[in-house]
Amino acid sequence: xxxxxxxxxxxxxxxxxxxxxxxxxxxxxxxxxxxxxxxxxxxxxxxxxxxxxxxxxxxxxxxxxxxxxxxxxxxxxxxxxxxxxxxxxxxxxxxxxxxxxxxxxxxxxxxxxxxxxxxxxxxxxxxxxxxxxxxxxxxxxxxxxxxxxxxxxxxxxxxxxxxxxxxxxxxxxxxxxxxxxxxxxxxxxxxxxxxxxxxxxxxxxxxxxxxxxxxxxxxxxxxxxxxxxxxxxxxxxxxxxxxxxxxxxxxxxxxxxxxxxxxxxxxxxxxxx
Numbered sequence: 001x002x003x004x005x006x007x008x009x010x011x012x013x014x015x016x017x018x019x020x021x022x023x024x025x026x027x028x029x030x031x032x033x034x035x036x037x038x039x040x041x042x043x044x045x046x047x048x049x050x051x052x053x054x055x056x057x058x059x060x061x062x063x064x065x066x067x068x069x070x071x072x073x074x075x076x077x078x079x080x081x082x083x084x085x086x087x088x089x090x091x092x093x094x095x096x097x098x099x100x101x102x103x104x105x106x107x108x109x110x111x112x113x114x115x116x117x118x119x120x121x122x123x124x125x126x127x128x129x130x131x132x133x134x135x136x137x138x139x140x141x142x143x144x145x146x147x148x149x150x151x152x153x154x155x156x157x158x159x160x161x162x163x164x165x166x167x168x169x170x171x172x173x174x175x176x177x178x179x180x181x182x183x184x185x186x187x188x189x190x191x192x193x194x195x196x197x198x199x200x201x202x203x204x205x206x207x208x209x210x211x212x213x214x215x216x217x218x219x220x221x222x223x224x225x226x227x228x229x230x231x232x233x234x235x236x237x238x239x240x241x242x243x244x245x246x247x248x249x250x251x252x253x254x255x256x257x258x259x260x261x262x263x264x265x266x267x268x269x270x271x272x273x
Contacts, residue, residue: 014170017047021176025200029198031195032185035188044201048086058085061143153244199224
């Protein structure tokens with residue numbers, strides 16, 4: 001077995017959101033297909049993207065977690081809330097779902113945002129540059145409910161990826177689709193979406209019907225263990241208490257085939273963590 005080495009590309013900090021809802025078959029997860037021109041083009045994944053300066057500027061508009069608490073959950077000295085903000089921002093930009101509440105603690109709904117704009121109009125203004133992420137909340141008097149984002153995993157791309165322009169260091173969050181909202185892909189970074197149970201999604205991946213990257217598959221395998229939304233939410237809320245370590249796969253070649261290994265696998269080298 002040979003470990004594949006190449007020069008490493010620095011990893012960009014990013015967040016992704018596993019958006020779930022209930023169904024007669026148990027919890028369903030939103031899978032989105034990325035545009036061919038984006039990173040992981042054509043693959044089905046979870047909504048998400050890289051951190052930006054507006055996420056740092058939005059810290060005072062977030063509700064439910066203090067900066068210290070966010071840092072503690074993510075195992076950081078500073079900047080934890082930026083990941084929560086980026087997760088919510090990318091979710092809204094890509095799918096139209098806004099994890100925001102009014103001053104009574106009620107979820108904002110599709111048509112009842114207040115101040116004359118629907119959620120879709122706010123998203124269009126945001127993507128068009130007529131509205132910044134911090135301004136969205138100051139203008140509508142909404143607060144970003146980051147306590148509804150549950151930190152569940154931390155993946156970083158392998159150091160040895162070949163012919164790659166970008167690597168990502170990604171925090172994974174789980175959130176439940178708010179009542180009164182619906183998903184609609186932006187048709188720019190995303191071209192398709194579907195709601196499926198984790199088991200159904202894995203079946204399609206194994207059948208070659210849906211292309212997915214390794215962390216997405218492993219995340220779905222974890223989600224597939226839960227038969228009810230309540231059980232999934234309970235696990236997600238407390239996941240950070242167990243301590244979440246970064247998972248950085250390595251690529252190895254054995255018998256002419258390339259595969260990924262992660263910590264815990266029998267052949268994973270002790271010096272690769």
